[in-house]
Structure formats: structure tokens, C-alpha cells
Amino acid sequence: MIGRSVSDLVGRTPLLELPLRISGSRLFLKLEKFNPGQSMKDRMARSMLDDAERSGRLAPGGTIVESSSGNTATGLAMLAAERQYRLIAVVDRHASAEKLRTIRAYGAEVRLVETDLGDGRVGTAAREALAHEIAATTPGAVYLNQPDNPANASGYADTLAAELASELPAIDLLVGAVGTGGSLSGTARGLRARMPGMRVVGVEPVGSIIFGGAGGSYYQSGTGTPEGVAIGQNVDFAVIDQGVKVGDREAFATARFLARQNGILIGGSGGGVLYAALEAITASGAPTTIAIVADGGEKYLDTIFDDEWLRARGLLDPTNDAVLGARVARYREQE
Ligand SMILES: Cc1ncc(COP(=O)(O)O)c(C=O)c1O
Numbered sequence: 001m002i003g004r005s006v007s008d009l010v011g012r013t014p015l016l017e018l019p020l021r022i023s024g025s026r027l028f029l030k031l032e033k034f035n036p037g038q039s040m041k042d043r044m045a046r047s048m049l050d051d052a053e054r055s056g057r058l059a060p061g062g063t064i065v066e067s068s069s070g071n072t073a074t075g076l077a078m079l080a081a082e083r084q085y086r087l088i089a090v091v092d093r094h095a096s097a098e099k100l101r102t103i104r105a106y107g108a109e110v111r112l113v114e115t116d117l118g119d120g121r122v123g124t125a126a127r128e129a130l131a132h133e134i135a136a137t138t139p140g141a142v143y144l145n146q147p148d149n150p151a152n153a154s155g156y157a158d159t160l161a162a163e164l165a166s167e168l169p170a171i172d173l174l175v176g177a178v179g180t181g182g183s184l185s186g187t188a189r190g191l192r193a194r195m196p197g198m199r200v201v202g203v204e205p206v207g208s209i210i211f212g213g214a215g216g217s218y219y220q221s222g223t224g225t226p227e228g229v230a231i232g233q234n235v236d237f238a239v240i241d242q243g244v245k246v247g248d249r250e251a252f253a254t255a256r257f258l259a260r261q262n263g264i265l266i267g268g269s270g271g272g273v274l275y276a277a278l279e280a281i282t283a284s285g286a287p288t289t290i291a292i293v294a295d296g297g298e299k300y301l302d303t304i305f306d307d308e309w310l311r312a313r314g315l316l317d318p319t320n321d322a323v324l325g326a327r328v329a330r331y332r333e334q335e
Pocket of ligand 1: 039041071072177178181182184221222223224269294295
């Protein structure tokens with residue numbers, strides 16, 4: 001296709017079918033890293049900007065403010081450059097250095113929130129408070145507020161769901177990470193009418209509080225909601241049939257396994273989603289499963305693909321990796 005702007009290049013990402021050993025079941029990864037900003041968040045960034053422009057909240061030359069773990073800010077920075085808006089991205093130390101460099105490369109401003117929380121604690125509450133304050137004190141600024149903005153979820157219902165429906169006649173199981181909830185809820189809502197029997201499984205890190213349980217630290221970036229932060233309105237519990245938790249070790253080992261066995265780099269939340277999808281397929285025997293993989297491992301070369309980084313956090317465990325490898329290897333075709 002020929003795009004006339006980078007906005008036109010958002011979406012139409014490929015599916016990769018993994019060679020499953022579980023007979024009668026097929027698993028497709030929706031590889032969202034093939035968006036121009038290299039994550040699925042380009043879809044909602046475009047949708048939220050279009051909506052703000054349509055409603056008149058955002059006028060030419062205006063300022064956008066958003067709190068982000070990095071991917072939303074990257075999508076917004078890219079589209080703000082295309083449309084010549086000023087973007088102030090409020091991030092915390094959880095955002096990888098690579099993501100921050102990318103946001104700055106598009107000419108956006110980065111405000112780093114410092115918290116006294118531990119290394120594995122996400123500073124979402126502090127980020128959201130600062131973004132709100134900056135928007136309130138900057139004339140003409142719009143705070144997009146992704147957790148509660150309906151244009152976040154509708155950005156996926158209109159594009160990701162439509163793509164999946166055109167690619168596959170039936171989907172029995174849809175698995176995706178849940179942070180703001182926009183991607184999974186929106187995709188599920190967009191597909192439900194066409195595929196009423198489809199089961200939807202939401203995945204969050206152990207330590208995130210969306211599906212209950214105790215809060216705690218986690219390193220899976222961009223996904224989940226930490227303790228003390230309100231669950232966003234884009235988490236639609238009416239369309240998510242089951243919520244599961246995956247630990248950092250399982251999520252990262254799965255992403256690393258996939259890189260070495262299949263030659264595809266996925267991010268940590270994608271590792272968690274793939275792990276949960278394999279568990280759910282094994283339990284249910286679902287014939288056709290989609291795992292939404294939010295972004296690529298290229299964004300995490302300094303973290304989850306770095307042995308020293310993992311070791312320093314107690315996340316590199318060869319015994320666990322061997323056990324896990326054997327479990328994950330279920331999807332590899334018999335030699
Ligand atoms: C890498 C990654 N995974 C998962 C998510 C969660 O997606 P959502 O906010 O649509 O629930 C995000 C959101 O920022 C993300 O960046």
C-alpha cells in the first residue's frame with residue numbers, strides 16, 4: 001500500500017502461526033510491532049487524536065499531554081510530529097531507555113517522574129497526577145487520559161478486530177495483556193457480534209491488581225495496573241471471561257525462548273500473553289487462538305534480553321528456564 005502520512009501506515013499487522021504440537025489447535029500471534037511506532041498503541045494514539053480533533057478539543061498548534069509507560073507516548077510523539085502538535089510525555093523509570101530516546105527523536109518533550117518506589121514498582125499514580133497538573137496549567141493543552149478515554153478501546157474495535165475478522169473465519173480464544181484494558185476490551189467488543197462463542201482471556205503480571213490478588217512489584221512493562229491506581233474505565237469486565245496472572249520469570253523466559261527457537265523478538269508482556277495462551281489452549285483445546293503481542297523485543301534489549309539485568313533482579317534462573325522451556329516447547333513441532 002502507499003501511505004500519504006504515517007497515520008495511514010498504522011495497522012494491517014501480520015499474523016504468525018506457531019507450529020503447535022497440541023493436535024487440533026492453531027495459535028496465531030498478532031505481531032503489533034509491525035506498526036510504524038512498533039507497538040499496538042499506535043492504533044489508540046491515532047484514534048484518540050482523531051477524536052480530540054473531531055470534538056474540537058485539539059486545535060492546530062495545540063499541546064497534548066499524556067502519561068505513558070512508553071509505547072503510547074511513542075505513538076503519540078510520531079503522530080504529533082506528523083500533525084505538528086506539541087507533545088509532553090510524562091513517564092517514569094519503568095520506561096526503557098530505548099523508548100525514551102525514541103520519543104525524543106520525534107521531537108516530543110519527556111518529563112520523568114521520580115518516585116521513591118522500588119525498581120520494580122511502576123509510578124503510574126505519580127505520572128497521572130503530574131500529567132493532569134501539566135495539562136491544567138498549560139493553556140490549550142489536552143490531557144488524553146488513556147485509561148478512561150473511550151477512543152482508546154474504539155481504536156482497536158475499528159481496526160484490530162476488523163483485521164482479525166477478515167483474516168480468520170472463526171476465533172475461539174482471544175488472549176491479550178491488560179493495562180488500560182483498551183486493546184483487549186476494544187478488540188473483544190469488535191469481534192463479539194461476529195464471533196459470539198469466542199472466549200476472552202486477559203493477562204496481567206503477578207503483582208498487578210486488575211483481576212484481584214495482592215499488589216507487588218513487577219517488571220513487565222506497559223501492562224497491568226499497580227496497587228493504589230484506579231482501574232481504568234477501558235477495562236471492560238463484561239467482555240473478559242477470565243483474568244490470569246503471569247510472573248516475570250515465565251513471561252521473560254517465554255519471550256527469550258521464542259527469540260531463540262522461532263527467530264522472532266517479542267516484548268515481555270507478549271511473553272506473558274504467549275505463556276497464558278499456551279496454558280489456556282492446553283486446558284481448553286480451543287481450535288483457533290489469537291494472542292495479541294503488544295510490541296517487539298527490540299525495545300527491551302537492555303532489560304529482558306540482557307542476562308546481567310535479569311540476574312541482578314533474580315530473574316535469570318537456568319533451572320526454571322529449563323523446566324519452562326520444556327513446557328513452552330509443547331508448541332514446537334515434533335522433530
Ligand atoms: C508492551 C505493552 N503491553 C501491554 C499493554 C497493555 O495494553 P492496554 O493498555 O491496551 O491494556 C501496553 C500498554 O501500554 C504495552 O505498552
